[in-house]
Amino acid sequence: MDQDEALTTVDNIVTQFNTYEDFLDSQITTLDLYYLEDEGLARQLVELGYRGTGEVVKREDFEARKAAIEIARLAERTQKKTLTSAGKDLHDNFLKALAAREEDNRSGKVSSVIFIRDKNSRGQEVSGYIDYAHRLKTEDFEVYFSGKKRLLPRPTDMSFYNWDSHIAVWNSTPNYQVIADNPEGLLFKYKRDRKILNVDPKLSRLLCPWGSPAKNTVVGCHFLLQKIFLTQGSSCLLHWQAQPGDNSTRSPIITELYTQAVIFDHVSRRKT
DSSP states (O other), X not given: OOHHHHHHHHHHHHHHOSSHHHHHHHTOOHHHHHHHOOHHHHHXXXXXXXXXXXOOOOHHXXXXXXXXXXXXXXXXXXXXXXXXXXXXXXXXXXXXXXXXXXXXXXXXXXXXXXXXXXXXXXXXXXXXXXXXXXXXXXXXXHHHHTTSSOOOOOTTSSEEEETTTTEEEEOOOSSEEEEXXXXXXXXXXXXXXXXXXXXXXXXXXXXXXXXXXXXXXXXXXXXXXXXXXXXXXXXXXXXXXXXXXXXXXXXXXXXXXXXXXXXXXXXXXXOO
16 A cells, blocks of 8 residues: 555544544454453554454554644635625725725734724714724624624723713733823833834823813823814824834724724734
């Protein structure tokens, strides 16, 4: 028997039996058990090639081939997995931007942070930063790409601010550590390469009005900065367009779905 035939034989056995013990049992006859009176001994004799009604397959060969087939099966399933945004007729720029980033965020090539400011279902103005890759893993984005729901920040996201109740919260995620006590404003540290993403570079202390309800909270001041940014002149715009960090970019999105939307993209230099 040549190598190809031997490999085919092992593959047939591996796909037919769940475990090596199941394969050994298939080679044991009732007569074997009658004379040996020991199932364990009968299995050992089959494994050594002294008993059995078929091909001799070593345990290590069986288990190695079983693992290889399983890896190949998982890889094929992953490759065939369709992106949630695939095939969707997207019209709004925001959904198009999310779709363009979906595959890279799922694979870890890019980590995107989404800033959204708009009103919730209660008519309250809310804003916050969303770890896109984390949300992709923890919920089904079908409802967003199909237009059934709008993506909005939650109190469980990286940061959240309710403009009516003045509630400000922030949470670290599997991808980012939130640094909320920085005097220059809210920062996110990407855990893979430890690079800092500065979502409001060097402006929060300058632009935060001392009479604001959230004057003593970095997060509150940070969100207020986002609101001021829309009403200030070009001088504010020139400062705001600074790079948010190493290997990071900031992309304002013109959208009809939200009052304001910005996407920060960070490319990790550490191998996945």
